[in-house]
Amino acid sequence: MENSKLKVFIPFFNLIWSDDLLTQKEHLIIKDFIQVQNWLTINEKEFLASQIAISNPPSRIVLTTWKSEIDKAIAQNPRVQSIFDIVLELSNNDILIKGLATDFIQLENDLGILGEEVVSNFKKNATTFTSTHHSAPTFEIAKLTQILDGKQSAIIQKVKAIISRPEFAYETSTDTAIYREKVYEWCKILADENLGNMAYPKKYGGGENIADYFAIMETLSYHDLSLVIKFGVQFGLWGMSIHSLGTEKHYQKYLKDIGTLKLPGCFAMSETNHGSNVKGLETTATYNHKDKTFLIHTPHEKAQKEYIGNAAVHGQMATVFAKLIIDEVDYGVNAFVVPLRDENNVILKGITIKDCGLKMGLNGVDNGIIRFDNVIIPKDNMLDRFASINDQGKFESPIPSDNRRFFTMLGTLVGGRIGIPRSALAAAKSGLTIAIKYSDKRKQFGPEGGEEVSILNYRMHQRRLFPLLAKTYAIHFALQYVTTRFIERTELEMPEIEALAAGMKAYATWNTTATLQECREACGGKGYLSENRIGALKNDTEIYTTFEGDNTVLMQLVAKNRLAEFRKTYGKMDAMGIISYVYENTKTVIAEKNPIVTRKTDEAHLLDSAFHLSAFEYREKTILASAAKRLKKLIIGGLEPYDAFNVVQHQMIDVAQAYLDRIVLEQFVKALESFEDPQSKVIVAKLSQLYALSQIEKNKGWYLEDGYLEPVKTKAIRKMVNQLCWELRPEAVSLVNAFAIPDSCLAAPIVM
Amino acid sequence: MENSKLKVFIPFFNLIWSDDLLTQKEHLIIKDFIQVQNWLTINEKEFLASQIAISNPPSRIVLTTWKSEIDKAIAQNPRVQSIFDIVLELSNNDILIKGLATDFIQLENDLGILGEEVVSNFKKNATTFTSTHHSAPTFEIAKLTQILDGKQSAIIQKVKAIISRPEFAYETSTDTAIYREKVYEWCKILADENLGNMAYPKKYGGGENIADYFAIMETLSYHDLSLVIKFGVQFGLWGMSIHSLGTEKHYQKYLKDIGTLKLPGCFAMSETNHGSNVKGLETTATYNHKDKTFLIHTPHEKAQKEYIGNAAVHGQMATVFAKLIIDEVDYGVNAFVVPLRDENNVILKGITIKDCGLKMGLNGVDNGIIRFDNVIIPKDNMLDRFASINDQGKFESPIPSDNRRFFTMLGTLVGGRIGIPRSALAAAKSGLTIAIKYSDKRKQFGPEGGEEVSILNYRMHQRRLFPLLAKTYAIHFALQYVTTRFIERTELEMPEIEALAAGMKAYATWNTTATLQECREACGGKGYLSENRIGALKNDTEIYTTFEGDNTVLMQLVAKNRLAEFRKTYGKMDAMGIISYVYENTKTVIAEKNPIVTRKTDEAHLLDSAFHLSAFEYREKTILASAAKRLKKLIIGGLEPYDAFNVVQHQMIDVAQAYLDRIVLEQFVKALESFEDPQSKVIVAKLSQLYALSQIEKNKGWYLEDGYLEPVKTKAIRKMVNQLCWELRPEAVSLVNAFAIPDSCLAAPIVM
Incomplete structure (x- = not known):
């Protein structure tokens, strides 16, 4: 194709024969386009048509030649923005071709080619920012380990030494x-x-x-x-x-x-x-x-x-x-x-x-x-x-x-209901350590012509693992709290502590099941091999959601306890009582439930733990009050209480869930306040934000139904979850290393 | 306590010593209440106080006597509505006690006792409607099996005979x-x-x-x-x-x-x-x-x-x-x-x-x-x-x-991507058969004094299993469709069919993982024993989400295919183009997106497959258009396409998910239209409604953000999901029996 005018069709021919997204339909569009170009001779038209005839594919060498012509054009003008820009370069800025701008751009549109993307793909820029993200922790791992282990550090060291x-x-x-x-x-x-x-x-x-x-x-x-x-x-x-x-x-x-x-x-x-x-x-x-x-x-x-x-x-x-x-x-x-x-x-x-x-x-x-x-x-x-x-x-x-x-x-x-979730927590930490360290090392796919990329750089992979990492950290602190409450218990506190332990048992063990599931999938085939231990972790903890009390049954116990507490405080149950209940202690709620706040999306607000806590508390109290109201209505309406509880069983689980979410966040935020190492505090604070926002995101249906959040805000929260994941990427490996699990215990060859 | 005036305190004493929800605080409330009753002599007050002294618990026999007094009172007047009604009965409608109504009701409130519930518990009505629900199918199992097996009935029979x-x-x-x-x-x-x-x-x-x-x-x-x-x-x-x-x-x-x-x-x-x-x-x-x-x-x-x-x-x-x-x-x-x-x-x-x-x-x-x-x-x-x-x-x-x-x-x-999801489907059917048949037989808890109740009568248990049963039925028909499309494929359809198969592979295998997880938990400890086979089903299918293409990677392929289709049709990508895209073929959408419809909650509408299909299509098209728009914006803004795709990766998964949801519902509805057995058609239609509504419920956050649904409607949908579960309860065992899995294959002792 020495004729530079004919050369202008090269990008389209290249697309036809290389891009498997182009089908017969697009084929026809280009053919028709060629037919109506009056500046082409009949012979030229025939020649061009022959280049895209299905019965006559170009040789591999011709294809390579086309590609190098395109590369040359782009090299001449690296700022090309559309296929037409390349077309112009190929024609050496032929004045006739310039005049065909409208036609060619129409052709691009008709082909449905997202011009910029195609052009970028031609450019083959191998150094994308996705490729270059990598582990680069900003805190000292040992200091965070010390904070996590706390007063039990000595016994933890002893046990680790023995099992190693x-x-x-x-x-x-x-x-x-x-x-x-x-x-x-x-x-x-x-x-x-x-x-x-x-x-x-x-x-x-x-x-x-x-x-x-x-x-x-x-x-x-x-x-x-x-x-x-x-x-x-x-x-x-x-x-x-x-x-x-x-x-x-x-x-x-x-x-x-x-x-x-x-x-x-x-x-x-x-x-x-x-x-x-x-x-x-x-x-x-x-x-x-x-x-x-x-x-x-x-x-x-x-x-x-x-x-x-x-x-x-x-x-x-x-x-x-x-x-x-x-x-x-x-x-x-x-x-x-x-x-x-x-x-x-x-x-x-x-x-x-x-x-x-x-x-x-x-x-x-x-x-x-x-x-x-x-x-x-x-x-x-x-x-x-x-x-x-x-x-x-x-x-x-x-x-x-x-x-x-x-x-x-x-x-x-009830102590058994503390031992089990703490064991579950450790299993989740093991799974996350294996999956995150493997995902950091594992590379797959990459930009056209560039190196393959760590799969931990993929947003979806971050989304799958990091909110679970954040939740696991959150549960760590919550279980420390439950343990302390249990050890320092008084008789009077027992009903509350029993419910708390039952609830946290369910909360932590379900988290472990979900986490290990995601870890297995995140490690692909390697996660399926017994040598990499996720299988054993998954199967061994599978029964944790059942023994020491079936989780669903426990959650109902928790809800009944919350309901009992609610009734004791708000026996009268009239409308004003419920409203004052919901708003009491949720000091900022009334101020927040106005359009300025339900739509507030600035970063400082979205990352503010006061906002998170208010949102969690508000949900907890509203759901509890609404379940109580509904139960009362059903029973007054003539249902047996047993039937009434069955009707609201689904809501009861939400009552317990919202209560536990609030406890967990509260303890996470409290634990953070006492962090003495400023570097790790900054990063773990991001985890607490991620925990809070991903829980809100998970419950956004409820928040939108209630009106506590408006669409603009739930959308901003989704973006913030993505952003936090991205920011945590360089810290993730260190965050799991801070669990300080002995290598002999992890044992998985994929992380050794 | 011969003095009938003193008898009026029996219900409160009984509560104190029997109900573990009453704590020291309530104890004090009753004590104080007794102190201020001027109609009691000092001796009487002392006697009454002694009955609730912590140091002096009543004997077991006294407790039984109290209980029988209460039972007698209720027997005399079965229509008692509150504790005060019982109090009155115990006093033989003493005029003085009658005058104390306000005081006693205040006491009930202060104790936070939901009067109706306590009274109902005293009544011990053993025949609640929750207890009496049971399997009672309204269709002929063999006819449904015939519909499911269709033209492959003969080979299915042959294979079943061999593996038995x-x-x-x-x-x-x-x-x-x-x-x-x-x-x-x-x-x-x-x-x-x-x-x-x-x-x-x-x-x-x-x-x-x-x-x-x-x-x-x-x-x-x-x-x-x-x-x-x-x-x-x-x-x-x-x-x-x-x-x-x-x-x-x-x-x-x-x-x-x-x-x-x-x-x-x-x-x-x-x-x-x-x-x-x-x-x-x-x-x-x-x-x-x-x-x-x-x-x-x-x-x-x-x-x-x-x-x-x-x-x-x-x-x-x-x-x-x-x-x-x-x-x-x-x-x-x-x-x-x-x-x-x-x-x-x-x-x-x-x-x-x-x-x-x-x-x-x-x-x-x-x-x-x-x-x-x-x-x-x-x-x-x-x-x-x-x-x-x-x-x-x-x-x-x-x-x-x-x-x-x-x-x-x-x-x-691509055939492998049809074989695997169909295998996954069968595994989900096995798990559901075991879990639902076991849950039908397994009894646990029940109304006070009544028989224990089939756990399949519990709403939460239904909620856990039935939407998955519905989805599994839905996938059955969708995979039939994919198979037919594959067998009858033309060259031109290949990109679409490849994406469809890849997507359905991910959709079906994830459903199987989720289903078997729920089945295991629903069977409790029995589900953990290898003899009951859920463990093997779970572990064997665990890798289905990875092999023949990692599900997350496949979903991105699907999304890229959808995006390519979108661009071909709407190359220009201007605002009007996108809007017309979204509304095209979603004929009823414009009509629906007005307050009357976004809030429409009557049963006929909520159960109407036209509503379901519109909602699914609308979501599919809106998400696709929005992802395309966002990608274009990012790339025009200077991002490398590789980076841009990474930024929207999460949305890409949604694009694929929404597309597959729509395909699956569409095929379910289409399959139903050709049902020749009217009895099974009625019941399977309920499954299709449950599938549609539980998917909408799962995505209610999105629908509310978009404004396609308003809170009043998402709440109504939640209730309808509960209702459908309840209505399907009597049919559930027959619905899994219609899979006609040989006993020798199920093998689980818990269902034999």
């Missing part, structure tokens, strides 16, 4: 028997290191340090999660049930041996037919005053104790929850110590134990099904802190209501 | 080697039944029936998913790569043996460093014209072929994708048949194969890593449908652009 020893190398056998024994051996090492009995009184060999106990649970969770659960069953559930429900005589008899793992035991509450509704347990403990014994019995198959950890292989005793029967009167569910195996691990008479078999995860824990066939235990085996039988064989209890007594007993066991 | 045979009993060994052999044996049985070669030409022993082939893939997915993937690798990826990329000589040589599984093979595309960006593959195929051979070579470790199914144990050959090099010129990625093992399964010289090791799931598939060390293959082994080397040793191709040629080759393999 060679004997803690992961078990890779798929043989469950081998895996279970390995986990048991690990537990023994931990017991020998005095970690198991950390929460028990010093009198019984313990460390009397509950805060350290929870830190141990969390830190162990960087390692194998079967180990953590086996550890928790033995020292937490089994040991603490003795400590919380028993009395001195039980402590003396059992606690030391439990703490050293000389006496492996179980916590036998759940039954096949009663997992969540434990009030309905059917196992019986029938008192025989003549012999001063109890007869422990499983009335039918579906009343067997199920999923009991430590039962299938190692447990020698169990705290068994059973209905106490005296003289044919049912005194509700109480707790009893029942031997299962002798010291040689032989199952005792009357006890039948089945293995639960393979599970999705946690296969290092020997869960079993226990059946009792008229097993006789001595009277002293009743854990009698809350109820007992006197010398006359009569029932005695300071809590006359059977229900209330049972729930009081359960309340003393 | 005793030799298809699930493998329970955790030993990978045993599992892999079992899966291989199963594949051989299927090959013997002529299922593997179903899509191949009759000339080479095949069934020449692509529709049946996809139905086979889907139906096999009710059984072990390792089997499906192994089957798909052999007959789909390996066989179809020969069929799609090779020519007659390859068909003759290989197709028959592939179809009978005499020749097990692999599809070796992915490399460690190039999983998604396969254009960047680094394996080389260097042509030697003297010997008429290629040298296949892996230049470095990260260029190894990775995750290759059938490679670790059984594969004897592989279709290898490698850059073709002739005379030091790179001609882009092409495909070559490379032998890996001899007939005795001995690995050939120059080939190194490593086992990928344990994975989260699909451990019955032998994935491996393949390295080539200067492996020589004859010239004929180049799959030469799209490119070849002529007798002069020169490159020839009808597609001059290397990129375009490679993407054309990939396009011919």
